[in-house]
Structures are given as C-alpha cells and as structure tokens.
Amino acid sequence: MKLRCIIIDDEYLARQRVLKLLEKHRNVLVVAECRNGKEAIESIKLKEPDFIFLDVQMPDLNGFSVLKRLDKVPYVIFTTAYDSFALKAFEVNAVDYLLKPFDQERMDTSLERMISLKKADKTYELRNILDNLFKELKQDGGVNHRTDFTIKKNGRLLHVDTEDIIFMKSEGNYLELHTDSAKHLYRATMNAIENELSAKEFVRVHRSLMLNKRYIQGCFYLSNSYYKIKLKTGLEFTSGRSYKTNIISYLEEIGG
Helix, strand or coil, rough: CEEEEEEHHHCHHHHHHHHHHHCCCCEEEEEECCHHHHHHHHHHHCCCCCEEEECCCCCCCHHHHHHCCCCCCCCEEEECCCCCCHHHHHHHHEEEECCCCCCHHHEEEEEEEHHHHCCCCHHHHHHHHHHHHHHHHHHHHCCCCCCCEEEECEEEEEEEEEEHCCCCECCEEEEEEEECCEEEEEEEEEEEHHHHHCCEEEEEEEEECCEEHHHHEEEEEEEECCCCEECCCEEECCCHHHHHHHHHHHHCCCCC
16 A cells, blocks of 8 residues: 655755655655645645655745644654754654755655554644644743734734744834735834744844744845845845844854
C-alpha cells in the first residue's frame, strides 16, 4: 500500500528537491504540490493525504497557520531554512522537521520515523501535540499578545489576523495594515501597537514601519547603520538608523 503525500512550499526548486529525494521511495505517492497555504488547505481537505511536507514560512499563511485551519491534521514533516523556537519544540514532539538544505540520508530517516508513527496509529496523540504547541506559540512566554485587529469597514466589522499582515506603516493618526490582498486603516500609533505585538512575530525597522518576520526574504547592510530589507512579496524597504539594534537582533535570531 502506498502512502499519499502533499508537498507544500512556495519555492519551485524546493518542491523539486523533495520530489527528487522521494524517487527511491516507491511506497510514497505525491498526490499534489502546493505553492502557498491557501492551496495547501484546499488540497489537504480534498486529497486527505497520509502525510505532508510543509514549509514553515510562506507568503500568505505559515505552516502553523495552515494546520490551525484544518479539522483533520495529517502527519507532518516540516521543511524550513530556519531553526527557530517553534521548530525546537517540534524536534521533540512532532513527526520531524527537515532543515534546508537536507540530503537523501536525512530524508530517509524522516520517512522511516513517519512510517513508524503511522504504523503505531498515533494520530490522536499528534493532534494533542499540535494543540499544545499552538497554545505555547500564542502565549509567547506567558505574555498575551494581540493576535488580530478589528476594523469597521462599510458598516461591518472586519477581523484581520496579525499573521496575515505583511507590514504596517504609519499614516498620520492611522496605521496601514498591508496583507497580500488588501490595505486596511486602523486608528492607532506605531508605538502603542508595537507594545501589543509579539517580538517573535514582528520587528520594527523604522519609526513608521514594522515588518512581519516570516515575510522577510533578506536583509543587507548598506552603510552608516542603514539596512535594505527585501520581502518575499518583492517589496524593499530601507531601515532607520536608530533601529539598527532591532535588525541585528533579528539577524542573530535567524542565524544571519
């Protein structure tokens, strides 16, 4: 019996790499490839795979957000370029995670572990593990951080999750909340909102600009304490000189 899997990664070459390493595993059948979180949710619900390869950082929804939106969670092998707090928790509790770039031997070991868990039928146990991890991520060290913004638009209340915000920009007495599909205005100051957000999720790089860390593709030093920051969406920003410490802390966090 073949095991059905879905590969979820926003980078084409990363998906091809997984496909290549799976060639020797004739008992694994790839039933779908997804470029983002929204495609992943639809494919998982439709295809009901035995397990998935899931990239942690994607431009619309991160890997954890994808899992939170599923009623039935398949076995998960995370793939990522960053070894962060969340992944260290998964190192102990989840099926496995592959730190990019991973090789054939690492892939083989991961699949062996996944197959052993499936044979033992520990689906219920995995669901509890994921639920506990989500609680840890929300608590962020015991401090309750803002997880969404409520905006009144056209007479209706709209909820914008912080995880969906790519960046925030000051505009007079308002903040512009930019997602992949819209821009929302929220009446607040940058200083007030910065204190409400998780430092694990956002980094302030300018007096009028705050970025969602998982959307950052690269950060490059220019000169005189200025940095150029490129997002996965293609947008580029220049940091403020007084925010050099924030950027250095971010680079240390990702091992840059």
